Amino acid sequence: MPKLQGFEFWKTTLQEARYVVAPMVDQSELAWRLLCRRHGAQLCYTPMFHAQVFVRDANYRRENLYAEVCPEDRPLITQFCANDPEVFVQAGLLAQDHCDAIDLNLGCPQMIAKRGHYGVFLQDEWELLEKMVKLAHEKLSVPVTCKIRVFQDVERTVRFAQMLEKAGCQLLTVHGRTKDQKGAFTGMADWEHIKAVRKAVSIPVFANGNIHHLTDVEQCIQETGVHGVMSAEGNLHNPALFEGSSPPVWEMAEEYLEVVQQHPPCTLSFVRAHLFKLWHHTLQIHQDLREELAKVKSLEGLSEVSRQLRLRCQEEIAKEKEGAEERPRGDLPFPHWMCQPYVRPPPKVLVPNGQSQGSEETKTESHKRALEDSDGTPDSLSKNKQKKKARNPHKTFCLELKPKYMKCEQCGNPKGSKCVFDLCRACCKKKAYKEVADCPSHGLRFKTKADRQRVEEERAGAIGDQEPPDGSQGLPETHNTEQEVH
Structure with a gap:
């Protein structure tokens, strides 16, 4: 059967999916995908897998994809990051039998994508990307799709999308933010870029960005003309987003934990991260349970913290019904115990927009947290360092107070304090191997292993010299081979 392409692929294989759960590292695992499908999601992506690791590590393949194969979890698209055409194709070949597209x-x-040279940091290497998509389109039995971010220039974004379509991309997801729009610089996604891409290509297009409610989905489809809408952050805070409902958080949390128990194994850190997202607004009030949620080390412990949060919320509801004063909602559209998105507050920096009337507009800008004071006082430390300080009160982060380390003569890294060669472990290993020497400090035993092997070889040689030529040594004179058989 020939491989379906473009709109035929979207209509037949993806069943004209409009509501899409985004690929999210460590967050779009099987249990979460099944929960979202129960509540309106029509298509899900796996978390992003590293193609090179997927190819070389059978355990990585089994734990992240093969062990999560489920008949109810279709249609499904597997996502990879890659920067080598051959590796991308090999990964696709290993995954294509377990999904509907790559x-x-x-x-x-x-930053990890920048260091690994993948993701959006490949968007200027059009020749490489064209080769990757084209080769995968030719070699794989399932369609190839791409997820991109936009350029500042709309025309360049359009040409980029057209290049990927020409190379063999059968479906394109466009995140309406640029490479630099992340963290404090996130800002709003630009749907005009998505609209321009949709008009310029002849393959299905999904939109991503600014999706917090079902009304956002419908508005995005209406304004851009896309064929589907993908949600990531909004979906994590409300897995019932595509149903158009905002249920009590504990209902979603309990249902998710139930799915996790039905489809083990599920990494505990994934479950914890989902509960933090679901209970985000409530945890701003009940800080003690926030700390408890971070500490527990079992699925039962996570369930218990979620149960306590539910009880506290239900107590608040009961008090409100009795006529007690209602808790202020702040900027939230619903009470904190209802599933609802977390919207990052816009930066409060005003700059002139250059118009002659001198009006002002909000500009996306962020200020980094000031560096810690040299004395390393708790108030000046980051949250991560404060946690380390709590575990080890004697730990210091002051560079002047930290012990000075002697440097390795060959590479400049800190050398082992008891290394026989006064080198770091990497350099010591090379030298010990070359000279067949030992270094107890670094646990290297090249000389010991060589001596042991020499002794075993000498012992084997001595035993061989003692054997008679006919090889009959060790057989008693009255040996009965017939009894041996029986």
């Missing part, structure tokens, strides 16, 4: 991540803007 997606190339060209939108991840995080």
Whole structure:
């Protein structure tokens, strides 16, 4: 059967999916996908997998994809990050029998993507990307799709999308933010870029960005003309987003924990992260349970914290019904115990917009947290360092107070304090191997292993010299081979 392409693929295989759960690292695992499908999601992506690791590590493949194969979890698209055409194709070949399409991540803007040279940091290497998509389109039995971020220039974004379509991309997801729009710089996604891409290509297009409610989905489809809408952050705070409802948080939390128990194994850190997202607004009030949620180390412990949060919320509801004073909602549209998105507050920096009337507009700008004071006082430390300080009160982060380390003569890294060569472990290993020497400090035993092997070889040689030529040594004179058989 020939491979379906473009709109035929979207209509037949993806069943004209409009409501899409985004690929989210460590967050769009099987249990979460099944929960979202129960509440309106029509298509899900796996978390982003690293193509090179997927190819070389059988355990990685089994734990992240093969062990999560489920008949109810279709249609499903598997996403990879990659920067090598051959590796991307090999990963796709290993995954294609367990999904409906292979997606190339060209939108991840995080620092790890920059260091690994993948995601959005490939968006200027059009020749490489064209080769990757084209080769995968030719070799794989399932369609190839791509997820991209936009450029500042609309025309360049359009040409980028057209290049990917020409190379063989059968479906394109456009995140309406640029490479630099992340963290405090996130800002609003630009649907005009998405609209321009939709008009310029002849393959299905999904939109991503600014999706917090079902009304946002309908508005995005109406304004851009896309064929589907993808949600990530909004979906994490409300897995019933595509149903158009905002249920009590504990209903979603309990249902998710139930799915986790039905489809083990599920990494505990994934479950914890989902509960933090679901209970986000409530945890701002009940800080003690926030700390407890971070500490527990079992699924039962996470369930118990969620149960306590539910009881506290129900107590508040009961008090409100009795006529007690209602708790202020702040900027939230619903009470904190209802599923609802977390919207990052806009930066409060006003700059002139250049108009002659001198009006002002809000500009997306962020200020980094000031560096810690040299004395390393708790108030000046980051949250992560404060946690380390709580575990070890004697720990210091002051560079002047930290012990000075002697440097390795060969590479400049800190050397081992008891190394026989006064080197770091990497350099010591090379030298010990070359000279067949030991270094107890670094646990290297090249000389010991060589001596042991020499002794075993000498012992084996001595035993061989003692054997008679006919090889009959060790057989008693009255040996009965017939009894041996029986």
